Amino acid sequence: MSLFKRKEKNKYEGTFVDSRLSHIAFIMDGNGRWAKRRGMPREYGHSVGAKVFKRVSEYCGDIGIKHVTVYAFSTENWKRPQKEVNAIMKLLEQYLFEALDTLAEKNVQIHFIGDRSILSEKLISLMDKVEKESACNEKILNIAINYGGKDDIVHAVNNALKGGKTSISEKDIDNNLYTAHSPSPDLIVRTGGDYRISNFLIWQSAYSEFIFTPKLWPELNEADIDNFVREFYTRQRRYGGL
Ligand code: FPP
Numbered sequence: 001m002s003l004f005k006r007k008e009k010n011k012y013e014g015t016f017v018d019s020r021l022s023h024i025a026f027i028m029d030g031n032g033r034w035a036k037r038r039g040m041p042r043e044y045g046h047s048v049g050a051k052v053f054k055r056v057s058e059y060c061g062d063i064g065i066k067h068v069t070v071y072a073f074s075t076e077n078w079k080r081p082q083k084e085v086n087a088i089m090k091l092l093e094q095y096l097f098e099a100l101d102t103l104a105e106k107n108v109q110i111h112f113i114g115d116r117s118i119l120s121e122k123l124i125s126l127m128d129k130v131e132k133e134s135a136c137n138e139k140i141l142n143i144a145i146n147y148g149g150k151d152d153i154v155h156a157v158n159n160a161l162k163g164g165k166t167s168i169s170e171k172d173i174d175n176n177l178y179t180a181h182s183p184s185p186d187l188i189v190r191t192g193g194d195y196r197i198s199n200f201l202i203w204q205s206a207y208s209e210f211i212f213t214p215k216l217w218p219e220l221n222e223a224d225i226d227n228f229v230r231e232f233y234t235r236q237r238r239y240g241g242l
């Protein structure tokens with residue numbers, strides 16, 4: 001059972017987690033397998049995955065996690081069949097249309113991380129609109145679209161060099177990453193049973209804690225998040241010290 005019933009969210013908002021867990025990130029893996037096991041097309045798994053994304057990201061905000069980042073589409077995901085790519089882009093578009101009406105009430109600011117320049121013009125203008133209209137809200141939801149950790153670093157270095165510098169520092173890179181507005185993730189959760197980072201937040205995760213669960217993304221629920229948070233609080237973070 002979930003620690004906090006959703007209807008009670010206002011009562012408990014911000015009281016569960018503290019500043020040790022200000023940023024959680026998710027590698028939302030397993031949509032395709034979840035659908036196949038039910039004899040359904042992979043696209044069906046993504047549509048259920050999109051609902052779970054909405055529920056889980058809202059729940060993380062409700063329990064007081066200020067920054068949530070999700071890996072929705074990687075720089076490598078273009079290798080998938082066009083039908084599947086189109087389905088994911090359509091789900092994103094649908095989510096963003098709905099979000100325009102709900103983000104103010106939920107106090108959520110959306111940022112897209114990744115190279116949006118090659119997306120459709122329609123999607124880019126919707127993304128710009130959502131970012132602009134939600135910019136004054138407090139909680140942060142980073143959605144990674146056409147995102148790759150290696151690309152993030154290259155993009156950051158090139159931006160940092162634009163000012164005419166001939167060498168750059170770690171701080172310069174931090175300040176120019178797509179995620180410059182968020183702290184490094186405290187916890188990264190990967191569903192789907194694989195133990196890898198798949199080019200997600202590779203610079204930012206230098207000292208993140210990781211949880212890998214065999215559960216497939218569409219199976220994830222609030223009680224799982226509670227368990228991840230409990231597990232996170234058992235970890236000793238030493239950052240290379242003693
Ligand atoms: C990985 O599972 C999932 C993706 C590449 C897409 C994630 C997309 C969503 C959750 C829905 C759309 C998102 C938003 C933000 C509305 P997989 O397909 O690789 O699963 P598999 O490993 O079982 O094949």
